[in-house]
Amino acid sequence: MQIAVLRETREGETRVGLIPEVVSRLIRADHSVVVESGAGVAAGFLDAAYEKAGATVATDAAGALDGADLVVRIQVDGPDEIAPLPEGVTLVSFIWPVTNTDVVKALVDKKISAFAMDCVPRITRAQSMDALSSMSTVAGYRAALFGAQHLGKFFPMLMTAAGTIPPGRVVVIGVGVAGLQAIATCRRLGAIVEAYDIRAEAREQAKSLGADAIEVELEESGEGEGGYAKELSEAGKQKLAEKLAERIKIADCVITTALVPGRPAPRLIEAATVEQMKPGAVIVDLAAETGGNCELTEPGQVVTKHNVTIVGTLNLPATMPTDASRMYSKNIEEIVRHLTPDAPGEGEAPSDEKVHLDFEDEITDGSFVAHAGDVRHAATREAMGLEPLATGGDA
Numbered sequence: 534m535q536i537a538v539l540r541e542t543r544e545g546e547t548r549v550g551l552i553p554e555v556v557s558r559l560i561r562a563d564h565s566v567v568v569e570s571g572a573g574v575a576a577g578f579l580d581a582a583y584e585k586a587g588a589t590v591a592t593d594a595a596g597a598l599d600g601a602d603l604v605v606r607i608q609v610d611g612p613d614e615i616a617p618l619p620e621g622v623t624l625v626s627f628i629w630p631v632t633n634t635d636v637v638k639a640l641v642d643k644k645i646s647a648f649a650m651d652c653v654p655r656i657t658r659a660q661s662m663d664a665l666s667s668m669s670t671v672a673g674y675r676a677a678l679f680g681a682q683h684l685g686k687f688f689p690m691l692m693t694a695a696g697t698i699p700p701g702r703v704v705v706i707g708v709g710v711a712g713l714q715a716i717a718t719c720r721r722l723g724a725i726v727e728a729y730d731i732r733a734e735a736r737e738q739a740k741s742l743g744a745d746a747i748e749v750e751l752e753e754s755g756e757g758e759g760g761y762a763k764e765l766s767e768a769g770k771q772k773l774a775e776k777l778a779e780r781i782k783i784a785d786c787v788i789t790t791a792l793v794p795g796r797p798a799p800r801l802i803e804a805a806t807v808e809q810m811k812p813g814a815v816i817v818d819l820a821a822e823t824g825g826n827c828e829l830t831e832p833g834q835v836v837t838k839h840n841v842t843i844v845g846t847l848n849l850p851a852t853m854p855t856d857a858s859r860m861y862s863k864n865i866e867e868i869v870r871h872l873t874p875d876a877p878g879e880g881e882a883p884s885d886e887k888v889h890l891d892f893e894d895e896i897t898d899g900s901f902v903a904h905a906g907d908v909r910h911a912a913t914r915e916a917m918g919l920e921p922l923a924t925g926g927d928a
Contacts, residue, residue: 534887535565536869537601539594540572543610545847547575547854548861550605550625553586555862559869560587569597576854598622602887603872605865612639620644623888625868627651627664630902630913637913640903646890647903648868652910654899661867662896666710667860672849673714673790676817677703679849680786681722683815683835683842689723700725704780705744706801706826707790708735711819715788716742727780731765731773731791749776770799778806785811789826790819802827804838812840821845871896 536559538551549572551559556566566588570580580590591597598604598619606626609615612635618624620643628649630637640647650664660666680703681688690700701724705712708730719726720743728739729747736746751769765773781787781802787810791799798820807816807829818825821832829838830845837843850857874889892898892909902910908919915921 534602534869534873535567535600537597537604538566538568538572538588539597539604539606540569541607541610542614543608545851546607546610547851548607548858549573549576549578549854550607550858550861551865552576552578552858552862553582553588554859555866556583556588557586558866562870562873564869564873565589567591567597567599567601569594573858576858578855578858603869607861609633609636612636615639615643615645618643618645622646623648623872623890625650625865628902630908630910631916634913634917637903637908637910637917641906641908644906645903646888646901646905648872648900649902649910650864650900652900652902654895656895659896662864662871664861664864667864668850668857669710669790670714671853671857671860672819673711673716673788674718675849675852676711676788676790676819677715677718677722679844679846680719680788680815680817683817683844684786685813686785687723688719701785702727702783703786703788704728704747704777704784705739705788705790706730706777707792707819708732708739709790709792711790712788713738713742715790716744719786719788720744724786727784729777729780747777747780749773765799774801774803774806777801778803778809781806782809783811784814786815786817788817788819791826792820792823797824798826800824800826800828802829804828807841807843808839810839810841813842814840815842815844817844819849822847 559566568583568588568590570590570592583590601622603623608627623646625648629651653659653662686701687698688701691698703719703724703726705715705728708728716726716728716739726744727747728744730736740746816827818827818830820826821830830843832845833847835844872888874884874886902913908914
């Protein structure tokens with residue numbers, strides 16, 4: 534198949550969909566790759582490196598899209614970015630379809646088959662394609678560094694000629710991939726770490742990394758489908774916030790990563806709790822893009838309120854674009870392999886099929902939010918007011 538790699542246009546987006554190393558492997562697998570000029574520059578990958586890998590470098594997006602079977606992006610910045618795509622092409626990108634229904638409508642209008650990186654099912658066979666986990670790893674690492682950067686004290690305990698400096702205390706709320714990486718990084722930096730997750734299994738994982746698990750007795754389960762957390766009742770939220778506040782008030786740094794798919798981020802830190810935190814403490818809110826886990830978070834801003842620094846930086850993976858692009862690119866390579874038609878058997882004629890879409894396959898069925906002029910993703914259909922599909926599946 535012919536693969537197009539486009540330059541990202543969203544402000545602050547520095548990643549690229551494919552890096553030269555992976556491009557080289559795809560070309561050896563008989564694919565062709567056309568890269569829009571400058572697509573990888575912000576991530577440290579120059580046009581010359583793509584040409585050396587065997588790709589064609591096009592001067593603009595139109596040149597990259599000419600003849601494309603599959604288009605690779607990091608994310609789509611609104612429906613206007615769908616308009617230039619060739620009708621019927623396959624797009625692979627983060628889409629967030631439930632909250633970006635205008636983008637989904639544009640995909641449907643152009644009969645574009647859209648593989649949403651945020652809808653890859655969390656099954657063992659799809660782990661190598663799971664870009665959400667890849668990017669969460671980057672975000673968790675950067676969150677720990679942001680906490681250390683903005684905190685006016687050391688993370689590790691130090692024995693110095695000026696006396697003993699006690700270690701920093703970090704609380705991590707939400708122990709998914711990002712939370713686990715944040716725990717591991719804070720521990721490597723020498724901090725004492727406590728962690729909470731509504732899922733008992735996640736708390737056990739936090740313990741395995743050396744964190745102390747915060748236990749909160751709730752009268753309901755927070756276990757959701759697909760390994761995600763589910764939203765608590767209002768009474769449950771209130772009880773959880775009160776219990777967590779006891780630990781947050783004595784922390785030097787709090788890193789929050791709690792998310793509920795398709796919903797605003799759960800509010801876990803009230804303004805009153807921030808007011809009672811140590812002067813100079815830091816909150817790094819990884820849920821800022823969906824409203825924030827802290828009531829005082831300002832998405833996209835670093836602010837100081839009640840003598841507490843609250844970091845609401847968006848798109849943390851884009852702050853470390855080289856390795857974030859490397860990880861995403863490997864996910865894309867696996868997806869291309871998954872969508873590549875099988876070679877013809879002995880005596881069989883080659884197929885005209887460029888991109889193989891088998892909707893009986895769980896990965897394909899779960900990841901494609903749009904195909905052939907229709908919306909396939911059940912939650913997105915509901916958000917758009919459409920009737921459920923008679924057949925087919927959801928992510």
